[in-house]
Amino acid sequence: MTRLALIAHDEKKPDLIKFVRRHEERLAECDLIGTGTTGKRLNEETGLTVERMASGPLGGDMMIGAEIAKEALDGVIFLRDPLRAQPHEPDITALLRICDVHDTPLATNLASASCLIEGV
Numbered sequence: 001m002t003r004l005a006l007i008a009h010d011e012k013k014p015d016l017i018k019f020v021r022r023h024e025e026r027l028a029e030c031d032l033i034g035t036g037t038t039g040k041r042l043n044e045e046t047g048l049t050v051e052r053m054a055s056g057p058l059g060g061d062m063m064i065g066a067e068i069a070k071e072a073l074d075g076v077i078f079l080r081d082p083l084r085a086q087p088h089e090p091d092i093t094a095l096l097r098i099c100d101v102h103d104t105p106l107a108t109n110l111a112s113a114s115c116l117i118e119g120v
């Protein structure tokens with residue numbers, strides 16, 4: 001089964017929720033994990049179940065990075081907020097880097113997220 005990570009910064013969470021609702025049928029075929037608050041919102045506001053890691057600022061990005069290092073993820077949709085600095089920027093950079101190390105598909109905006117779920 002395809003295993004995907006779903007992550008969004010606060011300003012982007014509404015976009016991710018809309019995206020997940022729009023693609024609910026496809027995503028229902030996938031095993032989903034997410035950072036803490038993103039996962040909570042998706043569990044409450046969509047029909048899908050997302051396994052929750054820690055919240056991003058508390059290490060959730062690193063937990064998802066660890067799954068990539070174990071080659072246990074097929075793709076990451078990470079709607080970052082490009083207009084605000086995050087306190088855990090080093091963790092975010094590490095997550096993006098480990099995706100490249102393992103050649104794991106990574107989408108950081110809605111247009112690429114649509115391509116990703118068609119392709120994984």
Ligand SMILES: O=C(CO)COP(=O)(O)O
Pocket residue numbers: 007008009010034035036037038039054055056057060061092
């Ligand atoms: O900060 C995040 C990713 O860097 C997302 O974390 P939350 O889903 O807990 O808000």
